[in-house]
Amino acid sequence: MTAPLVLAVDVGTLSARAGLFTLDGRVLAARQAPFRLLRPAEHHAVYRMAEIWAAVGACVRDVLAQASLAAQPGAAALVAGLAFDATSSLALTADGAPPLDGEADVVCWMDHRGEAEALEIDRTGHRFLDHVGGAVSPETNLPKLLWLKRHRPEAWARLRTARDLCDELAFRATGVDRHSVCGLACKWPYLPNEAEPWCRDLLDTLGLADLTRLGRLAAAPAHVGTVHGPLSPEAAREFGLPPGLPVAVGLIDAEAGALGVLGRDCRSRLNRVLPMIAGTSTSFMPFAPDPRHVPGVWGPFKDAVFPGLWMHEAGQSLSGAALDAVLAHHPASPGPPSPETHAAAAAAVLARLDAEGPAFAARRHIVPDWLGNRAPLGDGRVRALLTGIGEETSERSFLEAYYATARALALQTRHIREHLNRHGYAIDTVALAGGHRHNPLLMRLYRDALGCTLVVGEAAEPVLLGTAMVAATAAGLVPDLFGALDAMAPEQAALAPDPAWARAHDRAYRTYLTLFEVRNAIERDALGAEAGLAADHG
DSSP states (O other): SEEEEOEEEEEOOEEEEEEEEESOOEEEEEEEEEEBBBOSTTTOOOOOOOHHHHHHHHHHHHHHHHHHHHOOOTHHHEEEEEEEEOOOOOEEEEEESSSSSGGOOOTTTOOOOTTHHHHHHHOOGGGGGBBBBSSTTTSSHHHHHHHHHHHHHHHHEEEEEEEEEEHHHHHHHHHOOOOOOOHHHHHHHBBBBBSSSHHHHHHHHOTTTTTGGTTTTOOOOBBBTSSEEEEHHHHHHHHHHOOTTTOOOOEEEHHHHHHHHHOSSSGGGGTTTEEEESSSEEEOOOOOOOOOOOOSSSSEETTTTSSOOEEEEEESSSSHHHHHEEEHHOOSSSSSHHHHHHHHHHHHHHHHHHGGGGGTTTTTTEEBBBBBOOOOBBBOOOEEESSSSOOOOSSHHHHHHHHHHHHHHHHHHHHHHHHHTTTOOOOOOEEEEEEGGGOOHHHHHHHSSSSSSEEEESOOOOHHHHHHHHHHTTTSSSSSHHHHHHHHOOOEEEEEOGGGGGHHHHHHHHHHHHHHHHHHHHHHHHHHHHHHHHHHHH
């Protein structure tokens, strides 16, 4: 084989992964390497960039070695393009010591230190809020940066750059300081559809007029799949790749997953397909030709992936992590979270469902918002509501808790789909990617409870595949991202729901919707009471 290959690197919440792909979308080799997530304080979640970069180098070297041994001798010499995707985490550089606690310099996407700042931004009523579903999430960059300036002014004064993690990775690979429009449009007060994209009046109001002085934030960003820069000699030596290799302008991991599951000939189906990227958290990434404003859903974001198209992002802040928590905390759990303990729990629940049918865990219901609600409410302050909880600590109570959590994730997915359809979409297909594909209980629930067609592609690594498409585009091997989809997207299989479970899931969904409204009323009352108590105390 002498055909060109492309290399994709995905930096997730806890590990980096690298994959080597052919131009028909086949993965020749994939490897991963872990890094640490630090929790120096409540609601804080941070990394050290040096550890992330070391993990990236390790998995790239490993994947090239694996490919050379098992599939393609001399694979490194055939690599024609490289691209990075990453979680929507925020990388900071500063003069002197690292700017964050724990000698850290990257704020993880799930860091919620900026909840109060997010509420302050909401109170401005700025037009920017129309592009984030009406309320800013504390998971985005602006509340985190406002928190840093307010609570760590000494660190803020030393800041030199602030980049989305995918841009930081491309910078370290090339030495070129450039921003992807994907990150700016989705996570910053930046509106690509406007003549002056930065919401400078909002920054002035918040006391952040100096934000765009950092690095090259004030410069025009580049579209996903264009060339960020050539691979530097230093990074080439570290990775074992030829210097000068084109490195693509990258994207957020969820957007990469959307590319990996959209399928071929997708232009005419964009309004009907809901890409779903489900792992530690879950993101839903529909695309539209027009700027729809959907309450409680992030977006619309212009040019976030495809130039000229608008994207929304709905999601669940904790999904796979919610099932991790059941394993971690229930006294009858088979052990701490791992692929093996999830497999054991899913198999045991499926056996109970086969034996007992819908009667199993019938009184257990959950509104699954352990870390706020991304959609359809769009409120990072709310928390989960659970019913049917007793004093039981038996294996059965563990299995009921695991099942109720998994079912709640599927029912909220249905809720999000129906909410999007009430605001201009006509979604009749959910295209699934991510780690949830490996959990047979979740797969059965998504198949049976969504009320629409579930499509699963044959790609073993759909997020990496989407990033490989970006690399192929930057390398000039395909004309654009749609051309990359047509060349590299895998075959897809539609999973038909089991009609025997339709009534049970419909009933559970009605219960979920009732509890969702009850929980929201409770939260409104609690917030009002907090405000009154604070006023009395003051």
